[in-house]
Amino acid sequence: xxxxxxxxxxxxxxxxxxxxxxxxxxxxxxxxxxxxxxxxxxxxxxxxxxxxxxxxxxxxxxxxxxxxxxxxxxxxxxxxxxxxxxxxxxxxxxxxxxxxxxxxxxxxxxxxxxxxxxxxxxxxxxxxxxxxxxxxxxxxxxxxxxxxxxxxxxxxxxxxxxxxxxxxxxxxxxxxxxxxxxxxxxxxxxxxxxxxxxxxxxxxxxxxxxxxxxxxxxxxxxxxxxxxxxxxxxxxxxxxxxxxxxxxxxxxxxxxxxxxxxxxxxxxxxxxxxxxxxxxxxxxxxxxxxxxxxxxxxxxxxxxxxxxxxxxxxxxxxxxxxxxxxxxxxxxxxxxxxxxxxxxxxxxxxx
Numbered sequence: 001x002x003x004x005x006x007x008x009x010x011x012x013x014x015x016x017x018x019x020x021x022x023x024x025x026x027x028x029x030x031x032x033x034x035x036x037x038x039x040x041x042x043x044x045x046x047x048x049x050x051x052x053x054x055x056x057x058x059x060x061x062x063x064x065x066x067x068x069x070x071x072x073x074x075x076x077x078x079x080x081x082x083x084x085x086x087x088x089x090x091x092x093x094x095x096x097x098x099x100x101x102x103x104x105x106x107x108x109x110x111x112x113x114x115x116x117x118x119x120x121x122x123x124x125x126x127x128x129x130x131x132x133x134x135x136x137x138x139x140x141x142x143x144x145x146x147x148x149x150x151x152x153x154x155x156x157x158x159x160x161x162x163x164x165x166x167x168x169x170x171x172x173x174x175x176x177x178x179x180x181x182x183x184x185x186x187x188x189x190x191x192x193x194x195x196x197x198x199x200x201x202x203x204x205x206x207x208x209x210x211x212x213x214x215x216x217x218x219x220x221x222x223x224x225x226x227x228x229x230x231x232x233x234x235x236x237x238x239x240x241x242x243x244x245x246x247x248x249x250x251x252x253x254x255x256x257x258x259x260x261x262x263x264x265x266x267x268x269x270x271x272x273x274x275x276x277x278x279x280x281x282x283x284x285x286x287x288x289x290x291x292x293x294x295x296x297x298x299x300x301x302x303x304x305x306x307x308x309x310x311x312x313x314x315x316x317x318x319x320x321x322x323x324x325x326x327x328x329x330x331x332x333x334x335x336x337x338x339x340x341x342x343x344x345x346x347x348x349x350x351x
Contacts, residue, residue, distance in 0.1 A: 019048035068126040070102045077260035078286035086310035126317035130155040132200040150320040152313035156203030167312040169304045169335040171203040175210025182254040183219030185279040190253025196228035197259025207258040238264030254279040293340040301338040308333045
């Protein structure tokens, strides 16, 4: 039986050039990364070298810089500060070809967000965004996706964008978890006060609706408004909301705050001497929440893992752009529950 000819261990440049249909000089420039070569010729040379089993580390088929925008609101809550720190810490680990442009936009400036989503002076290939779920933002993101930009959404999802990848927590499930905790921890009948950050962020609406659903389905001794009070993460607004509820004369059994502004809640609970009578569930294991847990004011924290969201967002965009291998699991982040007994001792924010 005739043995098939053995393939040479090393394919010469002339063999690669013949297979790729280019000159030997082009092969040399591509494999040794010298000079300028068109993207088409570069891809042909690398494909031919792989087919001929060249025993060397081959250059990446992509050439040139990869521009990525990170668009976050100018929100000074501990969560957004931690998210920005996590993204900043990850940047030095990125491929040297990746150029990151970070923009902090006005918290209530929808027009600034829409402008930032429009085409840039540089060829933007990817976006990491935390944005309100409004028609104008939806249209601007759809246009970015149609231009071929890869989009990862953090913190809160935006409707009507199936091509975008949401990497935040399941906010509806987090709200249902808060409702279940309140139902189990509040044996006495009373009112549950729902506090939210902003109604134009889909995540906060999902948290409030999830909590209200569980209370209505499983814990009829607890009543709450179907629409949460918007506080915009402001401590004074949180204080006013709790004070107003207390002055109405209806017993407050529990509080679910899906946003920030907790110092206002703490102050109101102490002011009306109801801190030992109210079950309180909120989000993020921030430094103030750790203190309230230790003092027995706060019962449970639902943490949405800002570090994990930062990494997953970068992984998704870079994998979609071919910088990282495809096939990794870059799905939504998972939330964690913290009580006084299991919270970490590490500071939430870096000095």
